[in-house]
Amino acid sequence: MAYVKVKRRELTFAERMYLPAIMKGMALTFKHFVGVGGRKGVTLQYPDEKWELPAFYRGVPSLVKDTAGREKCVACSLCEFVCPPRAISIIPREIEGVVEKAPEVFDIDMLRCIFCGYCEEVCPEEAIFMSKEYEVCGETREELVFDKTRLYEIGSTLGPDGGTPDAEKKWERLSREQSAQGLGED
Amino acid sequence: MSMVKLTIDGCEVEVQPGSTVIQAVRAMGADVPHYCWHPGLSVSGNCRICLVEVEGMPTVQISCNLGVRDGMVVHTQSAKARAARKDVMELLLINHPLDCPICDQAGECKLQEYSFEFGSDGSRFAFPKVHKQKHVRFSEKVTFDAERCILCTRCVRFLDEVAGADELDIVNRGDRNEIAVARGGELESPYQMNVIDVCPVGALTSTDFRFKSRVWFLKQTRSVCPGCSRGCNVTVGARWNRLLRLVPAENAAVNRWWMCDDGRFTYKAVAAGERLGAPLVRRGGALEETTWDEALAAAVDGLRKCGVDLVGVISARLTNEEIHLAASVLDEVGARARGHVSRTCAQDDLLRTGDGNPNAAGAALMGVPAGVPSLDGAKGAFLCGDDLDGDAAALAALDGLEFVLYAGTHETATMRRAHVVLPGVTSFEKDGSFTNVDGRVQRVQSVVAAPGDALPDWK
Numbered sequence A: 001m002a003y004v005k006v007k008r009r010e011l012t013f014a015e016r017m018y019l020p021a022i023m024k025g026m027a028l029t030f031k032h033f034v035g036v037g038g039r040k041g042v043t044l045q046y047p048d049e050k051w052e053l054p055a056f057y058r059g060v061p062s063l064v065k066d067t068a069g070r071e072k073c074v075a076c077s078l079c080e081f082v083c084p085p086r087a088i089s090i091i092p093r094e095i096e097g098v099v100e101k102a103p104e105v106f107d108i109d110m111l112r113c114i115f116c117g118y119c120e121e122v123c124p125e126e127a128i129f130m131s132k133e134y135e136v137c138g139e140t141r142e143e144l145v146f147d148k149t150r151l152y153e154i155g156s157t158l159g160p161d162g163g164t165p166d167a168e169k170k171w172e173r174l175s176r177e178q179s180a181q182g183l184g185e186d
Numbered sequence B: 001m002s003m004v005k006l007t008i009d010g011c012e013v014e015v016q017p018g019s020t021v022i023q024a025v026r027a028m029g030a031d032v033p034h035y036c037w038h039p040g041l042s043v044s045g046n047c048r049i050c051l052v053e054v055e056g057m058p059t060v061q062i063s064c065n066l067g068v069r070d071g072m073v074v075h076t077q078s079a080k081a082r083a084a085r086k087d088v089m090e091l092l093l094i095n096h097p098l099d100c101p102i103c104d105q106a107g108e109c110k111l112q113e114y115s116f117e118f119g120s121d122g123s124r125f126a127f128p129k130v131h132k133q134k135h136v137r138f139s140e141k142v143t144f145d146a147e148r149c150i151l152c153t154r155c156v157r158f159l160d161e162v163a164g165a166d167e168l169d170i171v172n173r174g175d176r177n178e179i180a181v182a183r184g185g186e187l188e189s190p191y192q193m194n195v196i197d198v199c200p201v202g203a204l205t206s207t208d209f210r211f212k213s214r215v216w217f218l219k220q221t222r223s224v225c226p227g228c229s230r231g232c233n234v235t236v237g238a239r240w241n242r243l244l245r246l247v248p249a250e251n252a253a254v255n256r257w258w259m260c261d262d263g264r265f266t267y268k269a270v271a272a273g274e275r276l277g278a279p280l281v282r283r284g285g286a287l288e289e290t291t292w293d294e295a296l297a298a299a300v301d302g303l304r305k306c307g308v309d310l311v312g313v314i315s316a317r318l319t320n321e322e323i324h325l326a327a328s329v330l331d332e333v334g335a336r337a338r339g340h341v342s343r344t345c346a347q348d349d350l351l352r353t354g355d356g357n358p359n360a361a362g363a364a365l366m367g368v369p370a371g372v373p374s375l376d377g378a379k380g381a382f383l384c385g386d387d388l389d390g391d392a393a394a395l396a397a398l399d400g401l402e403f404v405l406y407a408g409t410h411e412t413a414t415m416r417r418a419h420v421v422l423p424g425v426t427s428f429e430k431d432g433s434f435t436n437v438d439g440r441v442q443r444v445q446s447v448v449a450a451p452g453d454a455l456p457d458w459k
Ligand code: SF4
Pocket: A061, A079, A082, A083, A084, A085, A086, A087, A088, A108, A112, A113, A114, A115, A116, A117, A118, A119, A120
């Protein structure tokens, strides 16, 4: 098929002047700004007033503990692997008990993190959750590498199990099944 | 003998009579999934994952124990074969724990790989799994997890057939079957860590490497073990610029699939003790840090002054290239004697040669014989890569010399007696080659960066 020539409409003088359109836009913005005709204005008196976050909001990734206060993370390093900007660094250690491994060091570099949520998605232990925390600031780069303590602190705001109760309690299940079969916890 | 011709997946292959189907498949560059079969071990045929379909045979057959026949037509990827493998996977996984997140094998686990390829996405097994002992100490070097074991008996057969140490066996019956150290006690074989590598799953893990890093983060480099003059091929795993493990790399002509336990730990020496990071020159009794230019000028000066009264000790732990260069330095100044420090290590019929110098053959070929030449009447000494710490008399003799040039990697008693010290690097930090006991020249590759300003001795 041959091409079709589209005829463009000639702009009117007012349109060519820009200004009327800009004024129109400004007026609309101003209406939202203060709230006209029964609508609430969108302006927040931050930081006195805080934004109500939607449920899907992804803030700082954080670590959570289970209802018995045990570390859920087993340092499998899948989040470290999946993290696109490589913000996470983990050094695992061996621990006593049915779950043999836990992180010794768990750092997330908040300057690198892009809040994609992949870490939460990949975690097989439901140990890392995106919190609602979005106020991340510091004066040095080092300050913005959040360590394990800090990540658990942020995670504790979500409640045990990250606020989404885990159907399966790994520690309890493993200990129960093992003792039922006559195997000691080693 | 005439070759046997058979057809595998539509390709004609010729193999030696007496081969098995799995060998024929591998000869044509493909593979059949397998757990219990290992090219270096006897056929056991217990894992059943290597099932293939053979035309004219009523059921699927295990390819590891099926001899080739002329005119045989084999399908490794037919629907029937794949369905059979899927069923085998399901049975193998019935009692398998969901341990991958804490299992060191994850990433190089055959169970994961074949599960991904043939397995189903869920389990139909509705009963509690059978639990077994976890974290069992088999020895100082090997940790065992009975739940993860698929009872393929590779470990049993390795110790029995290759290491000649009948140390592992299967105990208990039925679903309580597990691997245990025979007659109680612990593993003692000096080759016991190979069971970690032959174990296709995470049942046997290295206590040393345990939980240090996930394998997929490791930078893996092919190199040669510096432990003895056999020169076993190894794959060196490193992360954070630190060496984390040595595992054998297959080389049919040298070490086949194995290496000794001592060799695996040679990487530890690299970070142990005090590494030299900058050239040093003795000024007024004390060694002071300086630049390479100054140190080299001082070294050349010192060597020239000694002339024929120089004695050279060139280590047989250096690469061929370095030995050659160090020897030419000695030729240049006309040094009167040279040699290297002999080292012994354990010796047996499998791999260990008893000569702890990885490049003894290379050194000998380049005119650097074993044994430290006498320092009597010498004015100076050039110690390249070797120290004399093991020999008190020689150390004392160094004190009496006018000039001692030491090129090495670590702080040693010898180094503290030197006048000029050039920091060197270990075989994991440089490129070069070793000549093994059989005269085979093998390439060494750098894995991690050396500390500070240290440079390979040839630079
Ligand atoms: S949210 Fe994304 S970028 Fe941030 S730590 Fe998790 S995976 Fe990495």
